Amino acid sequence: MDLYKIDKQNMEKIIGSNFDLERGLQNLIENNLELTLGLEFVASEFTVGKYRLDTVAYDRDLNSFVIIEYKKSSKYSVIDQGFAYLNTLLNHKVDFTLRFNESFPEQKKVEDFEWGQVKIIYIAGSFTSYQMDAINNPALPIELFEARKYKNGYMTLNQIMKTSIPARFSHTHNQHKREVADKGINIDNASELTAPTEEQLLETSSENIRDLYQSMKDSLLEWDSSFEIKPTKLYIGFRLNHRNVVDFLPQKNALKVWMNLSKGELNDPEKLTRDVSHTGHWGNGDYELKIKNDEQLEYILSLLKQSWQQHRIEH
Missing domain, CATH: 3.90.1150 (Aspartate Aminotransferase, domain 1)
Known part of the structure; x- marks a missing residue:
């Protein structure tokens, strides 16, 4: 998204830039989760299994967890890493439930959450066409957001919308189960990730x-x-x-x-x-x-x- 400054009948294009450090962007988002993404903060740098997750958040409307990852470089696979993290989440439900109970006054059990609604969000300055094409399937629980900063303290956070048309249910369901199974997720987890x-x-x-x-x-x-x-x-x-x-x-x-x-x-x-x-x-x-x-x-x-x-x- 281009940003312009209006001066009467003239317009000046405001040039944006990436955040210098991933941690700076992470701090901004974590401190403003509800405003930017409509989520509630659960944990930062949450270590579970073999991985350390940048941000764990909670979507109260969907009663589900959301993993947020911040990237400065575009040299990574959103699919491989995304499914590895989602697989870890589904294999460590107890850990996420305990962390939730530590963060909120309400107490929940593992079965109280909607595990089929979990997703991962990537936030970066930009994404390659390969990355955008890779997640361009409404059935995949992966979302991309581009973050740019501007002078005078402004920033934009724009979601990369998925443009592909969903297939009929039977095809989408079976195709999605095959896709996630190919990424190393067992069949039980694959079924859970089919929203x-x-x-x-x-x-x-x-x-x-x-x-x-x-x-x-x-x-x-x-x-x-x-x-x-x-x-x-x-x-x-x-x-x-x-x-x-x-x-x-x-x-x-x-x-x-x-x-x-x-x-x-x-x-x-x-x-x-x-x-x-x-x-x-x-x-x-x-x-x-x-x-x-x-x-x-x-x-x-x-x-x-x-x-x-x-x-x-x-x-």
Whole structure:
């Protein structure tokens, strides 16, 4: 991404540069994890197995661990190292769980985490075309971010978006298991690294519910094309600026929806939503809605739009 300074009708290109030391970039990111990546800090220079991981973070929305690595040079393989670290994580779940419990007041067991959602993030000044092509598969749990610094204390952090079109589920699932197995991950770990997909979560739903979900999805993406769709084992999350805005749970003959707003923030004059602020539920937010048809779709979309507008204003 190019950065320009505007002076009336003229523009001056601001030249960026890489960070001199990996540690300097690491300190910046670790001190601002929630702002930059929407994550919570767990550990720095965490040694486990044969490796020392730069940063271990926690994604609260996905209930999963994230490994972050910082690179100054482009002479490394994001695939080989990435899968080696992910394999180490999955083979040392107890170590990660204990470190989490040391960092947070809440106490969790190994089985409380979503291990299928773990991923690794690489942050560097730039990446080669080979590295970008290597991770250009939506099924791979590896993400790339380019970090550049500018004069006057500015910096940019931009994710390299994956542009390949996901294959049908059966192909993607089997191909992904083969890919990770080729990198030395046993079949159990390969299965865990195969994250849930929209198709999986929708496969038991009726055609009517599938169409209803698609209509709502189309509307959300029309409002904001930067929505990131994150399926979990329990629901399909629509994220913006690292935070879930709306969550969907497809059922056979209904669609459950959660809006990530606190109690009192939603204007629902027809009282279609249910207050779940003191009730256990899977999605994010204090408002739950169950839909069986599109009879009130326009009104329901107006409720979802309130959640989107709130998160857009906050960021």
